Amino acid sequence: MTQTYDYVIVGGGSAGSALANRLSADPSTKVLVLEAGHSDFKIDPFIHMPAALPFPIGSKLYDWGYETDPEPHLGGRRVYHARGKVLGGSSSINGMIFQRGNPMDYERWAADPGMKEWDYRHCLPYFKRMESRFLEDGTSGADQWRGGSGPLHLERGPASNPLFSAFFEAAQEAGYPLTDDVNGYRQEGFAPFDRNVKNGRRWSAARAYLHPVMNRPNLSVETFAHATKIRFDTSGDVPRATGVDYVRGVGRARKHHFVSAKEVICCGGAINTPQLLQLSGVGDESLLRSHGVDVVHHLPGVGENLQDHLEVYIQYASKQPVSIAPGLVWHQRPKIAWQWLFQKKGLGATNHFEGGGFARSNEDVDWPNLMFHFLPIAIRYDGSMAPGQEKGQHGYQVHIGPMYADTRGHVRIKSADPFEHPSMLFNYLSTPNDRREWVEAVRVARNILNQPAFAPFNAGEMSPGPSVETDEEILDWVRKDAETALHPSCTAAMGTGEMSVTDPTSMKVHGTEGLRVVDASVFPYVTNGNIYAPVMMVAEKAADLIAGNTPLAPSDAPYYRHRDDSPLWPAGDPRNQI
Incomplete structure (x- = not known):
């Protein structure tokens, strides 16, 4: 006899855990909860050691291993996209950087029809509910903007390396302010960053939300459970989700299962969620029919509106032996592992993204459109170091990229096979505004890194190097070198328009019953920072909407605006003229 659940959550990642x-x-x-990956076992150092984040990225044991179609404006190259395939999802393999986005991001969301209760006033209480924030000295950082008793433990990076001090001083010399807290009253500026680390261990969504309640008799979690299709009852006027087909197990041990549900909630993220909807017959009818999928409901916005952040690493050599490069050479790694394993301290206990900032690329921009992550080492996400760094030589870098690209892409199934990765195209650098902001971003970063504060350390730019100077040379380098910041979003956007997918008042998929979406795909527009925190806020707020709880009262906490009459759209957007 098929067991029926009130809620079947497809995806045990960030939103699904909450x-x-x-x-x-x-x-x-x-x-x-159905999770396609394995459990985030407590003894797994590749998940729980913060500095080990390059190891799960690219590994089939932890990572879906997505890749874009050839990007036409990046010279036809494919861009690798890591997504967590494990309990905790991408929060179990990401950089642990906690950024809410700018308050104006949510004012922008709320300006769309039907979205008025997704403004900053209504979102801030849910940000506060989910977090316990601690300052550098270990004291609580709770105030009218920050929470102090939520499940997500946040600590501030110490940013004690002298290169961080030089970076913050250089930002001021270049004309950019410091701020007390990029997630507080004023995002614009430079400061130490919050991170999801507790007692020297990664504090993922699974560790914060899921594991503490795993013993509840009314909660079941199945791993290695790959959802293949949502079933619908189409006998009524509106198709109703009734359950989920899934395959459980590995290799030849895989078996097909079906679970009955009063409600199905898709929490697979901006790639998996639209793929599952399309495989289940919800999406653009022409796409579905072309792959032999029976159409349950024509909803053309499914998989469209794909957004992301692209970034580059601007890397410098250091005159002084102050970077952390020598500590990460191979013969030092056993020492790092021992110190982390037994003391939860040292280079293994930090994500190294301990500071950065947000800035406007020009005076026409009304809220920050650039994000900086500073690192006291020259290294890529996959762990490969800049030339010379692998021998312990010293360097540093800043990650930089525009936050509000007006490019749009898509996620579309390539067949009816649920195990075939979908077509994915972001159209990076496809618009004049995006290309202009990229040139500005690189120039702003170089300006900061060449201020007098860096003079004692600056031994010259390694990447892209002094030969890259003109606008076109910069763009050519970006086309060849840029990587995703791993923030795919917006493919099942909330709203009420023709291309909207999710009802912002209920999280229901338009034109269906018993089917909801709660993950990064419901963003109408990507926020200006790492997207983990906004995903968790959406999940917290959605939980009240789904359960029928009284929503948290809106906040009256003020927030910084560069100009009181700042428009709701980034510079250059024609909607500013409306």
Whole structure:
């Protein structure tokens, strides 16, 4: 006999972990979480050691291993996209950087029809509910902008390396302010960053939300459970989701299963969620029919509106032996592992993204459109170091990229096979505004890194190097060298327009019953920072909408605006003229 759950959550990642916790708090509600990957075992150092983040990225054991179609404006090259395939999802393999985005991001969301309760006033209480924030000295950082009793433990990076001090001083010399807290009253400026680390261990969504409640009798979690299709009852006027087909197991041990559900909640993220919807017959009818998928509901916005952040590394050699490069050479790694394993301290206990900032690339921009991550080493996400660094030589770098590219892409199935990765195209650098902002971004970063504060350290730019100077040379380098910042979003956008997918008042998929989406795909526009924090806020707020709880009262906390009459759209957007 098929077991029926009140909620089947497809995806045990960031949003899925939070929803599982909040919805199963009602003991009369039966909740099942289906996660395609394995458990985030407590003894796994590649997940729980913060500095080990290059290891799971690219590994089939942890990572979906997506790749874009040839990007036409990046010379036809494919861009690798890591997505977590493990409990905790991408929060179990990401850089642990906690950025809410700018308050104006949510004012922008709320300006769209039907979205008025997604403004900053309504979102801030959910940001506060989910976090326990601690300052550098270990004291609580709770105030009218920050939470102090939530499940997500946040600590501030110490940013004690002298290169961080030089970076913050150089930013001021270049005319950019410091700020007390990029997630507080004023985002614009430079400061130490918050990170999801607790007692020297990664503090993922699974560790914060899911594992503390795994013993609830009304909550079940199945790993190695790959959802292949959502089933619908189409006998009524509106198709109703009734359950999920999934394959459980590995290799020849895989078996097909079906679970009945009163409601199905898609939490697979901006790639998996539209893929599953399309495989299940919800999406653009011409796309579905071309792949032999029976159309349940024509919804053309599914998989469209894809957005992301692209970034580059601007790397410098250091005159002084102050970077962390010598500590990461191979013969030092056993020492790092020992220190982390037994003391939860040292280079293994930090994500190294301990400071950075947000700035406007020109005076026409009304809120920050550039994000900086500073690192006291020259290294890429995959762990490969700049030339010379692998021998312990010293360097440093800044990650930089525009936050509000007006480019749009898509996620579309390539067949009816649920195990075939979908077509994915972001159209990076496809618009004049995006290309202009890229040139500005590189010039702003170089300006900061060549200020007098860096004079004692600056031994010259390694990447892109002094030969890259003109606008076109900069763009050519970006086309060849840029990587994704791993923030795919917006493919099942909230709203009420023709291309909207998700109802912002209920998280239901338009034109269906018993089917909801809660993950980064519901963003109408990507926020200006790492997207983990906004995903968790969306999940917290969605949990109240789904459970029928009284929403948290809106906040009256003020926030910084560069100009009181700042428009709701980034510079150059024609909607500013409306």
